[in-house]
Amino acid sequence: MTRVRRWLPGLLLVTPSIVAVAVFVYGLLGWNLKVAMTDQHDEISQGSFVGLENFTAIWDQERWGISVRHAIVFTVVFVGGALVLGWLLAFLMEKxxxxxxxxxxxxxxxxxVSFIATGVVWRWLMNSGTGERAVGLNSLFHYLGLDFLQWQWFRDPDWGMAAMAIPAIWQMSGYVMALFLAGFRGVPDELRESARVDGCGEWQVYRHIVLPMLRPVTLSALIILGxxxxxxxxxxxxxxxxxIITDVPAIFMWTAVFDSHDPAKGATIASxxxxxxAVFVVPYxxxxxxxxxxx
Amino acid sequence: MSVAQEAVRHAAPADRARQRAAVARWVRLALLLIFVVVFLIPVYVLLVTSFKPLSEADPGQAWNLPKVWTTEAWSIAWEKLEPGIVNSVLLAVPGSLISAVLGSMNGYVLSKWRFPGADVVFTLFLFGMFIPYQGVMIPLVQLMVNLGVYGGIPGLTLAHVVYGIPICTLIFRNYYVTIPDELIEASRVDGAGMLRTFWSIILPVSGPAFAVVIIWQFTSMWNDFLFAVFLTAPTSWPTTVMLNNIAGAQTVPYSQQMAAAILASVPTMVVYVLLGRFFMRGLMAGALKG
Structure with missing residues (x-):
């Protein structure tokens, strides 16, 4: 009884937050999943249970395939780019x-700064006009005599999403730099010193001592960026x-809710x-x- | 061989190494400066365009400095954006304070006044930090309607506070873990209860953690677009939604769009410049935990 008296007040103090997280996070995730398993394709009907039908049917839509492909291209370029650039900046600064x-x-x-604010200028910088009609970065390339670099940016039908990743890399690589810088500085100087005494060159010190110790930081950065x-x-x-040219699942979901007024489809995409x-955050x-x- | 010659022979490799180090340092500095220029390109365009008169604010000459400097775009942008800025202040100031109080209580209990299952609760909280909010948005709108707070600032604040609980709890918990348990024990032995210990031992040393959490929550509430666009009606639109409408309208000249974008970013930039140290700590908390 005395032991219960010891911890009960603590539990009571956290209870409002536990209830809030239980309802708003887990409850609503479950509710969303429930909506996704109904045929509630307008805002009036109640919808009845249809199992995983929406989850399979959506793959028949061309737009869904496009948005998934876009998300993959964006993720690979953004995560890779921010990791490499952030690492490089930290590497240049670590000493x-x-x-x-x-x-x-x-x-x-x-x-x-918000993406909404920076998007204003990036939209102009990545204007798709080329040659005579070049503005933004394309015209900067022209001034610099690098005309061959001009391209359509996010309007490029195949790799537009790679361009879309550029502002995201610009926004997040400083963060990755800060993570890696803390990681670099966390390597004890004695370790590096003793490796040098053992005859390791500077590159070997990095390869065998510093880089392996950065693995946890890299993993954290991957999870956050991902x-x-x-x-x-x-x-x-x-x-x-x-x-459509830059469609991703989150945009598709937005239009499913506000333009097509189709809660079941929106909920399916959200799921x-x-x-x-979840597949990589939960194990982490x-x-x-x-x-x-x-x- | 004379002593002097001997010394020269030894010094030569050391000199070369020093020279190499100096070159490496200059190369690193040069590369870092190039990146500074690249990082500031968008800022340059934003600033110079925002000071241009209408006649110069076309995309063709955006790289040029204004021939005539004027703040006319700024005053028009301010007029258009002001209601949104007011809404954002009404959202982010109380919201970040409430978040900090909740996070402080949770962090305290989960680190110093633990109950059975506290670790499980903490891990379940953490997942809440990573969920994509799209996954709760459709039922959240419904829930807000049922609670009667849909469309207004209070509902939006509620959403931000609730979904901010995980990160705020995490930051405070990691901060409180560093306070020695003996202090808490001593207070207990003296007969102080949980709240009294919190008030007299924990809160007085919580300043930095409060700063980190308030800055973090203020920034994310100010910059949020997703919750705002799903949960608010036009009269309650915060800055980001207003800005997006201004920027999306074909009729708004570039100079005004860019001035509005800068205006919308001023509060978080000021916080960042003045309190960057705490801002950084909040960032790190998201990644390096435990």
Whole structure:
């Protein structure tokens, strides 16, 4: 009884939050899944249970295939690009450089700004006009004598989504840099020193000592970037709106709800977005919880 | 061989190494400066375009500096954006304060006044941090309608506070873990209960964690678009939605769009410049936990 008196107040204090998370996160995820399994294709009907029919039927829609392909291209370019650029910036700075705080501030500030605001300027920078009609980056390339670099950016029918990843890389690579910089600095100097004493060159020190110790940071960065990427929405709304050429599941869902007024379809797409994030975040969280218990 | 010659022979490789290090340092500095220029390209375009008069604000000459500097685009953009900025303030200021209070209580209990199953609760909270909000949006709209708060600022605030619980709890918990358990024990032995200990031991040292959480929540509420577009009616539109409408309209000149984009970013930029240190800590909390 005394033991219960010891922890009960704590539980009571957290209860409002537990209830809120239980209802708003888990309850609504379940509710959404329930809607996805009905034939409620307008806003008036109640809809009856149809199982996984919506989940299979959506693959017959051409637009769904396009948006999934777009999301994959975007994710690969964005996650890869932000990781490489962030790593490179951290690598260039890790030994200390004059004016480091200034550099960090410049690389990080895009994180403080919304995609909606930066989309205004990126939409112009990535204007698709080329040659005589070049504006934005294409005209900058022209000034620099790099005309061969001009392309349609996000209007390119095949690789437009790779262009769409550029503003996202611009926004997030500073964050990745900060993560890696903390990782680099977390490697004890004695370890590097003793490797040098053992005759390792600078590159070998990186290969055998520093890079292996960056693995946990890399994993964290991958998870963060990956889950941002799979639900990307604001950026695309701001740069190109609802055009099919840059459609992704989150935009498709938005139009399913507001334009087609089809809750079941919207909920189905939303469920797919959740599943795509959960398949890698859940193992990560479980792994993290176990690691926490061991230490 | 004289001593001097000996010294030269030894010094030569060391000199070469020093030279190499100096070259490497300059190369690194040069590369970092190139990236600074690349990172600031969008800022340059935003700034110069926003100061141009209508006659110069066409995409063809956006790289040029204004021939005539004017703030006329800024005042028009401010007029258009002001209602949204007011709404955003009404959302983000109370919202981030409530979030901080909740997060502080949760973090305290989950680190210092634990109950059986506290770890499971914490892990379940963490998943809430990663869920794509699309996954709850359709029923959330319905729930807000049922609760009678759909369309207004209070409903939007509620959503942000609730979905902010995981990250706020995480930041406070990780901060409180560093407070020695002995302090809590001593307070218990003195007969202080949970709330008293929280008030007199924990809260006085919580300043930095409050700063981190308030900045984090303020920034994400200010910059959010998804919740706003699903949950608010036109009179309650925050800055981001207003800005998107201004920027999406074909009739609005570039200079005004860009001025509006800068205006919409000013509050978070100010926070970032003044309190960047805390901003960074919030960022790191999302990744390096435990």
């Amino acid at each position: 200390g450089i004059r004016g480091e705080s200034g550099f960090r501030a410049v690389y990080l500030f895009p994180m403080a 889950h941002i990427s799979l639900k990307v929405f604001d950026l695309i709304v701001a740069v190109s709106g609802k055009q 797919y977005i959740v599943i795509s994030v 969280l479980v792994w993290n919880a176990r690691k926490g218990k061991r230490s």
